Amino acid sequence: MRIRIALSAAVTALGLLFLLPSVAHAHGDTLKVVVTGQRAGHVTTEITWENDGDAVDEAVSATVNAVSVDGTRTLGPWVLVRDPAAAPAGWTTAEVLPPGSWKVSVDVGFPALGHGELEVGVPVVDPAPGTAGGTGTTGAPTPVASAPAPAPTTASGAQSASAQSAVPPPSPAPAPTASSAAEGDAVWWTTAGVAVTALAGAGVGLLLRRRRLRRRLG
Template sequence: MRIRILAAAASLAAAVLLGGAGQAGAHGDTIVFTISELGDGHTRAVATWANDHDPVTDKVAGTLSGVADDGRTIGPWKLEPVADAPGTFTTRLALPPGHWAVTVESGFPALGRGQADLTVTAVPGTAPTPSAATEPVTPATAPSTQGPASPAPPAHAPVAAPTSSSAGSGPSRLVTVTAIVAAVLVVAAVLVAAELLRRRRRAAR
């Protein structure tokens, strides 16, 4: 009976594994990304399986990176799934204005890659990011013409209240005495049980 149960379980496991492998094999082992830009600098990368062009609905671990014509670089930025758009991914950050060569790559659930050239213009109504040259500079403090300030009086250190050495000895001493008494009782119980057993064996003889 046990052999039959084990054989049935093994057959079921094999069927599940083979079915999953067949489904993965139908999609292939390569992902293709089609990249576009929304106009506000955010990119959209649609992931499809290279074999049957079905959307990749699994969780994708991938990144986006880019190089601008002027040498600027971004990324790698983590891909984030787009809600209500299976197989579509974006990034939390947006591309700055410029002409970008963008590359999307994935490592899970399969290796994937996609490239595109995108031109991002300034988004209307958005202020440019302040550069280091436009950041406000804190003015240096003018040197004081007055004489040296008198030293502040030393603060009195708080005096620690005297602690009694016997404050915590009461509970700990009680615990120690209780443990000793319990150990003595256990030993006595063991000795009594051994004596009773010895007497029973003699009486049985």
């Protein structure tokens, strides 16, 4: 029983080996590889059988290499994966080309040989307007109305009243002291003495004149 199963598996494997060349021969022995460009930095290609233009149903073994136009940078090798946006003949890369101009080459080794190349330009993507550093949209700041100054409360009024009461009242004018009064009296007496002296002098002068007149007349 086991021998029969082993023989059946061997016959099936041999049949597949003979069938694959016949399938490949039906489509041809070369692939048409067209590098169509890039989408968001991902290299996009279309791979078909060169003889009949059919899409490749089986897996594709390919390498993708990219060289900058000035030859200073190289990327790859990358592999191709199915492109769901361009099925059934679409293939793309999981890796992303940085912005710039690149000479992209694609070499396919299975299920048949194929080659394609193209100069691809990846533009610089500017951030969406109104965004900064991945944050949401930012508009002009909304002006905030300033709150009115709070009315003085009873406690603050009491504090102001107590502060006013704490200010000392203006001091009255100083009363005249004894020394100032004595100085005033001295000035008065001096003035009176001068007046009396003047009157006495005038009286003495009159007496002297009368005596002189009497002498002259006598």
